[in-house]
Amino acid sequence: xxxxxxxxxxxxxxxxxxxxxxxxxxxxxxxxxxxxxxxxxxxxxxxxxxxxxxxxxxxxxxxxxxxxxxxxxxxxxxxxxxxxxxxxxxxxxxxxxxxxxxxxxxxxxxxxxxxxxxxxxxxxxxxxxxxxxxxxxxxxxxxxxxxxxxxxxxxxxxxxxxxxxxxxxxxxxxxxxxxxxxxxxxxxxxxxxxxxxxxxxxxxxxxxxxxxxxxxxxxxxxxxxxxxxxxxxxxxxxxxxxxxxxxxxxxxxxxxxxxxxxxxxxxxxxxxxxxxxxxxxxxxxxxxxxxxxxxxxxxxxxxxxxxxxxxxxxxxxxxxxxxxxxxxxxxxxxxxxxxxxxxxxxxxxxxxxxxxxxxxxxxxxxxxxxxxxxxxxxxxxxxxxxxxxxxxxxxxxxxxxxxxxxxxxxxxxxxxxxxxxxxxxxxxxxxxxxxxxxxxxxxxxxxxxxxxxxxxxxxxxxxxxxxxxxxxxxxxxxxxxxxxxxxxxxxxxxxxxxxxxxxxxxxxxxxxxxxxxxxxxxxxxxxxxxxxxxxxxxxxxxxxxxxxxxxxxxxxxxxxxxxxxxxxxxxxxxxxxxxxxxxxxxxxxxxxxxxxxxxxxxxxxxxxxxxxxxxxxxxxxxxxxxxxxxxxxxxxxxxxxxxxxxxxxxxxxxxxxxxxxxxxxxxxxxxxxxxxxxxxxxxxx
Amino acid sequence: xxxxxxxxxxxxxxxxxxxxxxxxxxxxxxxxxxxxxxxxxxxxxxxxxxxxxxxxxxxxxxxxxxxxxxxxxxxxxxxxxxxxxxxxxxxxxxxxxxxxxxxxxxxxxxxxxx
Numbered sequence: 001x002x003x004x005x006x007x008x009x010x011x012x013x014x015x016x017x018x019x020x021x022x023x024x025x026x027x028x029x030x031x032x033x034x035x036x037x038x039x040x041x042x043x044x045x046x047x048x049x050x051x052x053x054x055x056x057x058x059x060x061x062x063x064x065x066x067x068x069x070x071x072x073x074x075x076x077x078x079x080x081x082x083x084x085x086x087x088x089x090x091x092x093x094x095x096x097x098x099x100x101x102x103x104x105x106x107x108x109x110x111x112x113x114x115x116x117x118x119x120x121x122x123x124x125x126x127x128x129x130x131x132x133x134x135x136x137x138x139x140x141x142x143x144x145x146x147x148x149x150x151x152x153x154x155x156x157x158x159x160x161x162x163x164x165x166x167x168x169x170x171x172x173x174x175x176x177x178x179x180x181x182x183x184x185x186x187x188x189x190x191x192x193x194x195x196x197x198x199x200x201x202x203x204x205x206x207x208x209x210x211x212x213x214x215x216x217x218x219x220x221x222x223x224x225x226x227x228x229x230x231x232x233x234x235x236x237x238x239x240x241x242x243x244x245x246x247x248x249x250x251x252x253x254x255x256x257x258x259x260x261x262x263x264x265x266x267x268x269x270x271x272x273x274x275x276x277x278x279x280x281x282x283x284x285x286x287x288x289x290x291x292x293x294x295x296x297x298x299x300x301x302x303x304x305x306x307x308x309x310x311x312x313x314x315x316x317x318x319x320x321x322x323x324x325x326x327x328x329x330x331x332x333x334x335x336x337x338x339x340x341x342x343x344x345x346x347x348x349x350x351x352x353x354x355x356x357x358x359x360x361x362x363x364x365x366x367x368x369x370x371x372x373x374x375x376x377x378x379x380x381x382x383x384x385x386x387x388x389x390x391x392x393x394x395x396x397x398x399x400x401x402x403x404x405x406x407x408x409x410x411x412x413x414x415x416x417x418x419x420x421x422x423x424x425x426x427x428x429x430x431x432x433x434x435x436x437x438x439x440x441x442x443x444x445x446x447x448x449x450x451x452x453x454x455x456x457x458x459x460x461x462x463x464x465x466x467x468x469x470x471x472x473x474x475x476x477x478x479x480x481x482x483x484x485x486x487x488x489x490x491x492x493x494x495x496x497x498x499x500x501x502x503x504x505x506x507x508x509x510x511x512x513x514x515x516x517x518x519x520x521x522x523x524x525x526x527x528x529x530x531x532x533x534x535x536x537x538x539x540x541x542x543x544x545x546x547x548x549x550x551x552x553x554x555x556x557x558x559x560x561x562x563x564x565x566x567x568x569x570x571x572x573x574x575x576x577x578x579x580x581x582x583x584x585x586x587x588x589x590x591x592x593x594x595x596x597x598x599x600x601x602x603x604x605x606x607x608x609x610x611x612x613x614x615x616x617x618x619x620x621x622x623x624x625x626x627x628x629x630x631x632x633x634x635x636x637x638x639x640x641x642x643x644x645x646x647x648x649x650x651x652x653x654x655x656x657x658x659x660x661x662x663x664x665x666x667x668x669x670x671x672x673x674x675x676x677x678x679x680x681x682x683x684x685x
Numbered sequence: 686x687x688x689x690x691x692x693x694x695x696x697x698x699x700x701x702x703x704x705x706x707x708x709x710x711x712x713x714x715x716x717x718x719x720x721x722x723x724x725x726x727x728x729x730x731x732x733x734x735x736x737x738x739x740x741x742x743x744x745x746x747x748x749x750x751x752x753x754x755x756x757x758x759x760x761x762x763x764x765x766x767x768x769x770x771x772x773x774x775x776x777x778x779x780x781x782x783x784x785x786x787x788x789x790x791x792x793x794x795x796x797x798x799x
Contacts, residue, residue, distance in 0.1 A: 489696035491785020
């Protein structure tokens with residue numbers, strides 16, 4: 001009690017102030033017995049003045065009585081306790097957070113006789129504080145989950161991470177989660193995967209195991225990041241079978257259309273709740289949240305608490321929505337990445353299957369990438385090609401070829417195309433080369449397409465040559481006839497004069513014949529040059545040459561029921577005039593066909609023997625008698641009667657001789673003949 | 686020995702005739718295919734020099750006709766243009782490009798008639 005003898009009016013004033021003060025102000029003696037109780041206290045704690053005064057502090061909850069008595073002891077020692085936070089109990093039993101200030105009440109002698117306690121309800125403040133802490137934790141979890149996800153570009157793995165985060169107790173803490181993705185083509189939501197126990201028993205097992213293993217969310221996320229991916233849980237399989245049309249009026253369809261979450265507290269009370277879905281997953285209450293990326297709903301997360309039956313609260317919904325917003329963009333990126341990876345694979349396949357040779361180089365001629373055609377043409381593994389300089393690989397040189405379009409492209413940073421004959425690869429290539437620039441416009445390399453036009457080129461050359469020959473041959477023959485003949489006469493008669501004349505006149509004749517001889521020589525050289533283009537030896541594969549020849553004869557063989565067997569093992573390149581050799585082989589084969597008549601067999605073999613490529617043509621024809629055999633290569637010798645020139649084998653013989661080869665013949669009448677053509681396979685001329 | 690010279694260039698015909706006569710051969714001449722076959726039948730030469738380009742027929746054609754009749758008769762293809770890579774001339778015994786210097790022709794004839 002306050003000593004009031006000296007200033008009764010002050011006391012009255014003070015009591016009035018205290019009585020009406022909004023904070024709860026209570027006085028009590030050193031045993032904790034309430035001595036005064038103002039209106040603020042009545043309001044805050046629910047006890048009236050009458051109920052409180054004379055009792056031990058009624059707002060101290062049972063579990064704090066001992067602690068409270070210790071505090072009173074400290075007051076007794078003269079301490080002042082300022083703004084300490086504790087809890088207090090209201091008359092109705094509810095606990096509230098309070099901030100207290102306790103000061104001693106002293107008598108005239110200065111001895112502590114009691115205490116005054118001013119308490120303030122800080123429940124609201126506390127609640128906001130707690131909220132902040134929780135938000136903070138949520139945000140840090142979200143941050144952790146989304147940063148783990150941003151590192152994961154594999155869509156399946158990412159989706160599993162998301163659902164795990166949704167169902168882990170230190171994640172969003174739902175029992176089960178299913179992820180649906182929007183399928184624009186089909187106009188539906190398709191289940192992608194599900195995470196959660198299949199039954200209450202399994203739920204119990206999983207939860208007890210997890211609590212034993214003490215795995216945190218980050219541990220599990222890491223497991224998913226690196227571990228094997230399985231889609232075999234009950235919920236996975238179930239989810240994969242679910243398709244929800246967006247055209248129907250259901251909660252899930254609405255989630256997509258309205259881009260907002262739904263919390264279905266009771267499936268029976270919600271007419272739009274998808275009955276089939278609820279039955280399939282066997283749920284009573286669930287919530288859904290859209291995954292919105294760039295203003296488009298790409299999917300929906302479905303959650304429930306089927307096993308612990310915990311109601312889904314507003315704060316769960318808030319967290320779920322925040323989470324969905326976080327992951328949506330990541331899912332979208334992963335999906336795009338997956339599409340890009342697919343497109344890339346497609347491009348790669350196309351690139352590999354292009355029959356032209358395609359390669360990329362840096363601006364320093366280093367080959368960065370090649371397709372299969374390149375390694376096949378070069379007969380080298382890609383590892384032997386990539387990283388090398390292109391001019392080493394394609395030209396076998398120490399520096400680029402000046403005429404190479406690729407070289408020009410690198411020099412001028414402009415596209416070039418052109419034909420290039422490459423002796424090292426033994427062919428002619430139409431090469432087009434284009435520069436590649438990076439996004440800043442910096443020249444970084446080239447892309448090159450090489451087409452092997454050797455065959456076309458050869459054909460073109462042959463055609464051009466034939467045309468030229470026809471024209472030149474005509475001209476040459478005329479020139480020869482019209483100029484050589486008079487020259488022969490002039491020179492020839494000058495020689496005759498020379499023989500019969502004397503002195504100066506003899507000299508004059510000698511000058512004429514000498515000059516004519518010179519002109520004849522020049523004419524000869526010119527004509528020889530014109531002729532020179534008509535005969536050209538190439539490297540030719542003998543087996544393919546035989547294929548060409550036999551193709552020509554096919555209809556005749558079929559007509560006469562002659563079986564042609566080929567056993568070609570030379571695969572050797574011979575240096576020959578293909579036209580000549582074709583003619584030679586054609587003659588031998590025609591003779592064989594003629595010797596057989598109808599019904600028989602011709603066997604054509606090729607093989608290598610002692611520096612020669614051997615073409616063996618064996619027939620089951622009438623054969624050649626020993627008397628005739630020595631004459632078969634003579635001109636106009638024929639056993640075939642009229643209509644035959646008798647030049648066929650003569651020509652064949654001369655052709656083979658010209659190629660430094662030879663022909664051997666074995667024959668038995670009524671059994672057949674074998675012609676063996678020997679061509680030197682290292683012949684250069 | 687009788688030689689049939691077939692050439693439509695009359696100067697060359699005369700040149701061959703004079704030069705080869707000096708060598709001791711009897712020379713008969715023809716300026717086209719018809720004449721050539723006529724002389725071939727009538728004169729029964731021991732050797733023929735045959736120009737390829739003739740006004741009426743191809744020398745190659747004559748070559749075949751003569752060879753069919755007398756396979757062993759030596760024939761020298763004597764032409765202004767070099768046909769030596771043409772298969773069809775290969776049936777002849779020899780082949781020569783006409784020249785104002787007849788030395789090669791003479792030695793060829795000598796060899797074939799020996």
